[in-house]
Amino acid sequence: MAHAPNPQQIDPQQTEAFFTDAAGQFRFSRWARPIVPVVFGADEASLPALKGAIEAVVLASGHKMAEADPDLGANLMIFFLRDWAELADVQNMDQLVPDLAGLLPRLAASGADQYRFFRFDQTGAIKAGFVFLRMNGALADMPAADLGMEQAVKSMLLWSPQAFADRSPLARIEKTGATVLRADIAALLLAAYDPILPPASEDAVLALRLAARAGQLMG
Known part of the structure; x- marks a missing residue:
């Protein structure tokens, strides 16, 4: 588990990868x-x-x-x-x-x-x-x-099988030792459940909208 870093914006390509399956198909569902x-x-x-x-x-x-x-x-x-x-x-x-x-x-x-x-x-x-x-x-x-x-x-969410293969979605706050969601994952989850967005999509353009909303939340 990583220590909590300073929040960083997640870009659309990274967001798209979070929801791209093993066959290369973008599949988002909540x-x-x-x-x-x-x-x-x-x-x-x-x-x-x-x-x-x-x-x-x-x-x-x-x-x-x-x-x-x-x-x-x-x-x-x-x-x-x-x-x-x-x-x-x-x-x-x-x-x-x-x-x-x-x-x-x-x-x-x-x-x-x-x-x-x-x-x-x-x-x-x-x-x-x-x-x-x-x-x-x-x-x-x-x-x-x-x-x-x-x-x-x-x-x-319907994450990619590799979404968290290299890095946990959790982080640890150094001062207290408490475990929390990574800032980017917390923002992405909140963005994904925005009622304005569709509950499911196979259109990778949705990654742009998710990244924009997550970025606003992190900013």
Whole structure:
């Protein structure tokens, strides 16, 4: 995790890269409905910190939480695992996760510690998110609040798979040691949930609008 730097403007090219998938297609999507998280497999003592961090990120983005989703009950499901093979033993998990039988060997072979996917409504906006965390190594060492904050950021938008490969979306304030969102990511989240912008788009021109709004917020 980086120490909190002085805020820097993010440029349109960087913003576009945040939402460009592995095939080179720009794909932006945000939640259109309030977020209702549920956590499976985490230690009971860590649940308040996890849920509190998720709520903090959602509210900081200008979005909303709810007690229940009218269609799904909970719409952001977070699963904590020790090993990817555990998913094969969860009842009906193969109906929830596309190509589960093929996915698990790929995750194990790559040494992945997290996997997420989304479902979308007819407008292309996110209507449900599924997060799977294999709690080994760096993830297992993270404080619950930091882990909740990081996973909330990654679940708020349809980010590129490489968006945070080289740099965490979190930063640490040197004087206090507190963990916060990076200034550019906080501004980008708030810009992304501006109601003036569409909830989903495959037009890279949107990156210009996102960067401009984020820049204004940071300035």
